[in-house]
Amino acid sequence: MRKPIIAANWKMHKTVAEAVDFCVKLRETVLTVSGVEVLVCPPFTALSPVSAVIKDSEIKLGAQNMHWEEQGAFTGEVSPLMLKEAGCDYVILGHSERRQFFGETDEVINKKARAAFAHDLLPIICVGERLEQREAGETEAVVTAQVNNSLSGLTAAQVDKLVIAYEPVWAIGTGKTASDEDAQSVIKLIRSLVAEQFNPASAEKLRIQYGGSVKPGNTAGLMAQADIDGALVGGASLDLESFWGIVKAVK
Numbered sequence: 001m002r003k004p005i006i007a008a009n010w011k012m013h014k015t016v017a018e019a020v021d022f023c024v025k026l027r028e029t030v031l032t033v034s035g036v037e038v039l040v041c042p043p044f045t046a047l048s049p050v051s052a053v054i055k056d057s058e059i060k061l062g063a064q065n066m067h068w069e070e071q072g073a074f075t076g077e078v079s080p081l082m083l084k085e086a087g088c089d090y091v092i093l094g095h096s097e098r099r100q101f102f103g104e105t106d107e108v109i110n111k112k113a114r115a116a117f118a119h120d121l122l123p124i125i126c127v128g129e130r131l132e133q134r135e136a137g138e139t140e141a142v143v144t145a146q147v148n149n150s151l152s153g154l155t156a157a158q159v160d161k162l163v164i165a166y167e168p169v170w171a172i173g174t175g176k177t178a179s180d181e182d183a184q185s186v187i188k189l190i191r192s193l194v195a196e197q198f199n200p201a202s203a204e205k206l207r208i209q210y211g212g213s214v215k216p217g218n219t220a221g222l223m224a225q226a227d228i229d230g231a232l233v234g235g236a237s238l239d240l241e242s243f244w245g246i247v248k249a250v251k
């Protein structure tokens with residue numbers, strides 16, 4: 001049985017004070033649910049302060065990106081060792097905004113995924129097609145290449161613990177959510193790709209989130225789909241009431 005995972009990706013939002021304030025309140029609220037993993041992914045500057053606030057609670061901590069090397073002359077980058085030291089359990093890799101604005105490729109994401117596992121960080125690997133690719137009927141081909149290339153060389157044991165987030169780019173921050181059936185169909189495809197590339201048992205353990213304009217009102221329908229194991233939430237995760245509405249909608 002896969003445990004659903006609801007992740008707050010705050011992107012470039014929240015100062016340290018705002019992040020800490022949110023997590024102090026989230027820590028009290030999270031005691032009231034079970035059966036859902038709750039993860040917050042603040043900006044780098046807030047990782048250590050948030051880690052102190054959520055210590056010994058059920059809330060997990062994730063970063064939004066990292067470099068694959070442990071250290072070196074890579075101005076502006078943050079390494080897996082640093083994220084571990086800051087208290088991270090997870091790291092989001094290959095978000096479409098990283099691919100679009102910072103030129104990240106599947107090969108780079110694959111290097112990062114291997115480095116994350118080598119440092120005991122669990123990657124959340126993001127995949128998803130752009131609008132023009134969907135309209136050209138290329139969704140399946142795009143997602144297939146992203147999954148196969150990003151997971152290349154991982155072991156089945158690693159894939160068991162991996163999280164993939166399917167985020168159609170046209171649904172991110174636009175208010176347009178994929179229909180429950182469309183999201184399920186692509187996520188089912190992703191699970192079958194993992195079964196082929198690794199094995200059916202790993203594909204069954206792998207958790208696959210949906211992301212793209214998730215809100216309290218559309219969560220239950222998405223989560224009712226057989227292969228959807230949670231959500232990667234952007235805008236609606238910035239407000240505690242709205243984020244909590246999403247967590248509570250997971251059954």
Ligand SMILES: O=C[C@H](O)COP(=O)(O)O
Pocket residue numbers: 009095167171172173174175211212213214232233234235236
């Ligand atoms: O990482 C989160 C996704 O990009 C979704 O963002 P959104 O919920 O604002 O559409």
